[in-house]
Amino acid sequence: MVVNLDENVIVVSQLGVQYDNKVWGVKDIDVTFKKSELIALVGANGAGKSTFLNALCGLIMPTKGDVFFNKNLINRNTPFHNIGWSKQTHAIDWYLNVFDNVIVSARLAGKNRKDSKIDTLAALDLVGLLEYKDRDVDALSGGQQQRVQIARALVHHPDIMILDEPTTGLDAESSDKLLSHLKEKANKGGLVIVSSHDLNLLDSYCDSVLLLKQGSIVAYESKTKFISRYRDKEILTIKYEGELDKRKLVEIEGVVTINDLKPLVLEIKRNTPIGQIINKLDSLVFVMDINRTSPGLREAYLEVARAKEEG
Ligand SMILES: Nc1ncnc2c1ncn2[C@@H]1O[C@H](COP(=O)(O)OP(=O)(O)OP(=O)(O)O)[C@@H](O)[C@H]1O
Ligand SMILES: [Mg+2]
Structure with missing residues (x-):
């Protein structure tokens, strides 16, 4: 009341x-x-x-x-x-x-x-x-x-x-x-x-x-x-078996940031064809599941926090 x-x-x-x-x-x-x-x-x-x-x-x-x-x-x-x-x-x-x-x-x-x-x-x-x-x-x-x-x-x-x-x-x-x-x-x-x-x-x-x-x-x-603030990006969440090296991931075209490693959470440019990303991952680990979503509060928070750090 x-x-x-x-x-x-x-x-x-x-x-x-x-x-x-x-x-x-x-x-x-x-x-x-x-x-x-x-x-x-x-x-x-x-x-x-x-x-x-x-x-x-x-x-x-x-x-x-x-x-x-x-x-x-x-x-x-x-x-x-x-x-x-x-x-x-x-x-x-x-x-x-x-x-x-x-x-x-x-x-x-x-x-x-x-x-x-x-x-x-x-x-x-x-x-x-x-x-x-x-x-x-x-x-x-x-x-x-x-x-x-x-x-x-x-x-x-x-x-x-x-x-x-x-x-x-x-x-x-x-x-x-x-x-x-x-x-x-x-x-x-x-x-x-x-x-x-x-x-x-x-x-x-x-x-x-x-x-x-x-x-x-x-x-x-x-x-x-x-x-x-985050509208030009998308999130890929990938479950996999094996070990991933962060350095190999940043080289993949379209990947903007790596938010998490297990499961792998990647920020990618909106409308990036994900085929090339998956092909690359397939050559490194055994990919089990892929989920593509729009960014939410968590991603925006990380972005804003990061932007402020950079000045
Ligand atoms: N009683 C206190 N005496 C001295 N400094 C304090 C005291 N309480 C908090 N601080 C300091 O004030 C700042 C803000 O602390 P605060 O507890 O408000 O943070 P918070 O955002 O709630 O963090 P958390 O997510 O860990 O709960 C910190 O630098 C903290 O070390
Ligand atoms: Mg607190």
């Missing part, structure tokens, strides 16, 4: 976070997040994703700049009940059982006892933990603990969800279920920001992409636009 979010839900102005060791986790971030969007936050390890998300949620104080939610300035004194958040490092109460971990979050968001109970059972059902509701969280698997965190984030039906690598440790089915739940929230007028290294998963669900590098924004645009 989505209530009155402004068109511009979150406005970030000149945000900078400097840690005690003088490292700037993020710097000079200016960005506006609009409603009805699922935003993929991507970037290499150490790019500043967690710093940014923690600062957005008010979990760490910015050294510089401001974050506004629905035009209100957020800081430690103004808890915002309409946000669901989960951190990369688990923020759960280790001495409580599963049910209590989740109901606490509903109560903190201001829900009464009866509604909190109903919502807690529904959230546990959504993340597939109903049968574990009485168990201590330290007696759960890593992925199950992650699900507790997610249940805590969504139990009070917030319109805004800010999740730092929520699918780490989740199996494929649970990841898909979570992302489709989040997508639905965005479609109904909410705002969802999700960081992840699983670019194929994000590709299936996100509307926009925000790419961070060394604490700064490198790209923020619709997924379609982000991927279109």
Whole structure:
């Protein structure tokens, strides 16, 4: 159920976070997040994703700049009940059982006892933990603990969800279920920001992409636009038996880049006749399967990251 979010839900102005060791986790971030969007936050390890998300949620104080939610300035004194958040490092109460971990979050968001109970059972059902509701969280698997965190984030039906690598440790089915739940929230007028290294998963669900590098924004645009930077290429995925030498592959005409070696993932120029590539490969290894696809978020991400490195 989505209530009155402004068109511009979150406005970030000149945000900078400097840690005690003088490292700037993020710097000079200016960005506006609009409603009805699922935003993929991507970037290499150490790019500043967690710093940014923690600062957005008010979990760490910015050294510089401001974050506004629905035009209100957020800081430690103004808890915002309409946000669901989960951190990369688990923020759960280790001495409580599963049910209590989740109901606490509903109560903190201001829900009464009866509604909190109903919502807690529904959230546990959504993340597939109903049968574990009485168990201590330290007696759960890593992925199950992650699900507790997610249940805590969504139990009070917030319109805004800010999740730092929520699918780490989740199996494929649970990841898909979570992302489709989040997508639905965005479609109904909410705002969802999700960081992840699983670019194929994000590709299936996100509307926009925000790419961070060394604490700064490198790209923020619709997924379609982000991927279109890549429109002159195609991807060949080849399963094979044997050993391949990268140096031999770069000599093949039409091959632009080698993204992976096993299976072999080649970027080729669009409309390259693949016969010559296959002939060459056949002479080197035993080719079992070939798949030709258009580039997606993952390929575009690698391209943009690479382009920036080259200057
Ligand atoms: N508590 C801290 N004290 C000092 N430096 C920190 C701290 N936390 C993060 N950093 C530094 O800030 C930068 C950004 O880190 P951050 O955790 O935001 O990256 P990230 O994009 O979330 O990476 P990952 O993909 O590994 O989760 C890095 O250079 C990191 O070493
Ligand atoms: Mg992180």
